């Protein structure tokens with residue numbers, strides 16, 4: 001039988017595993033930071049209308065520059081994220097993973113490096129590998145905040161071409177202060193002053209769930225700062241696959257060099273536009289989820305867990321001597337959470353109140369067993 005390694009694949013892919021959060025059929029699925037609320041019926045109907053219209057033109061390629069969609073995304077950011085941005089500053093792709101891939105294809109690549117502060121979103125390292133970009137694992141403090149001095153030192157030492165800052169961070173839920181982002185931006189530009197600077201990517205996939213305002217205003221006057229967002233979480237549309245970035249128009253021009261022609265299908269553009277018409281209803285669900293997230297933090301603490309403060313739609317909790325055994329024992333009780341490989345800790349996504357109750361009941365039993 002032929003295995004992957006018998007094929008002439010690139011050396012750096014040999015022996016590696018793909019991204020793979022388990023997709024298991026269990027009663028309570030709280031493992032991939034999805035929004036638990038299905039889209040409201042009036043929005044489902046609007047999507048059907050918009051997609052029907054798009055279907056009549058499917059013999060043609062879609063709007064390659066997705067101008068209407070980018071205009072509406074710019075309006076959404078301008079209204080909710082603290083900075084007026086225009087269509088020339090916004091770019092969209094199939095999920096923010098594709099946005100990040102396009103950024104690495106443009107600003108990373110063979111002979112170049114990217115740094116992230118781990119534990120963080122595992123795809124930053126995986127997309128780096130996929131694009132031939134060297135990966136540097138930067139440090140965090142024991143409380144999972146970014147150690148600014150250590151981060152600065154790592155940037156000065158490795159002189160990365162791309163710096164990832166995830167705020168709120170996945171899997172820890174930790175928000176990053178604007179001053180920290182600015183300090184790392186300055187450090188990254190200073191380290192590569194001889195080479196047109198470095199790109200700093202603020203991954204704000206969970207931005208809408210934060211107690212803090214968006215970091216979007218930081219892009220103003222900083223052409224090497226990019227903010228990445230997604231409709232997968234706050235808009236409850238993980239199945240849609242729509243991510244976007246906001247940055248200087250030059251960054252948007254630069255990613256055109258690597259994007260595939262017509263990468264965003266007409267169906268995707270129509271669906272995303274319909275969802276953006278229902279922003280206020282969807283942001284109402286975000287408020288409910290933030291309250292449930294805060295409840296999870298406080299109830300887990302009451303149950304004796306060590307819980308990391310969270311600004312996202314998920315919560316990191318522990319500590320377990322054997323996190324994987326704890327994960328299995330919650331699964332045996334019908335609750336799927338995530339083991340991200342952070343020693344002693346697991347991550348739970350905020351679900352509906354009923355799902356969260358089921359999860360908390362399972363943890364209560366687990367903690368009893370433990371003591």
Ligand code: PMP
Pocket residue numbers: 032033094095096097098121166169170203205206229230231232238241242243
């Ligand atoms: N960034 C972070 C920090 C994430 O956690 C995720 C999804 N889990 C993404 C980006 C990618 O999301 P999507 O491709 O669905 O937009």
